[in-house]
Amino acid sequence: MFNEKFEAWILGPVLRRVYLHTRDFGLNFSYVLSTKVITENNAIKNISVDKKIISDLTDQEIINVIDKTWEQYGNMSPRDLVDESHKTSPWIKARNGIQENEPSDNQISLV
Template sequence: MAKIYFFKKVSEMILTEERAKTIQESTVYDVAKAFLHLESMTPKKLQKLCYYAYSFYLAIYEKKLFDDNFEAWVHGPVNPQLYTEYREYGWQEIPQEINYPNSIMKNERVREIIEEVYDSYGHLDGNQLEYLTHQEDPWKNAREGLQPYESSRNVINDEDIRSYYAGVLKDG
């Protein structure tokens, strides 16, 4: 009987690890497509919504939503891969992704984060979101010692993100 219990526990641990891997296998592109399914938007707004989704997910679950980082660019947090994907739009809106089947939205945790971020920040434009991120410690810490319009590829520290947004949630 002890062997059966042991194997049952091991299989539960493996399933839990597989679920955790599935969550982390989401990409910044998946999250971006989820936001673009809700509306068309500029690349700047998309960057900031993805940053907030990443940040609040990290604060709540102490785990990265996807395996990319954000850098402290002049106009706020930017994911370089996402920038490359949508840079052709410049200041124009990226079209809405009406028919995009996004498997990450089947994950309740991810869906809730995306919905909450959109409900909280979706009414703001890219410039307003840029202003907000410029007031927040993770971006400011990563740009310490830089002039306002000095370019930077400094990665915004995940621990700074986690602790700052955990505090935001606590102060709610």
């Protein structure tokens, strides 16, 4: 579903690209970015770039994973989700030797 690996951040697994996007743009994953650029001869030029951050949520496989995950974890508190993610073997391996409150960008391996 994702090309990059999750990172073992303090509170749980994070896809950096998705985190940065939601921090800046919320949950809108398909948008057009319009911006002004100054060219070499100091002219101002408008450009539009179509951005696609993650796969469309029309893929039935992705929808099924989201639905199943929501059924299993949707009623848990944020603290419970943190605790649950910290129990998994991939999380423990990625955080090995790192203090609980120490930032990390170690990748979580599922193999």
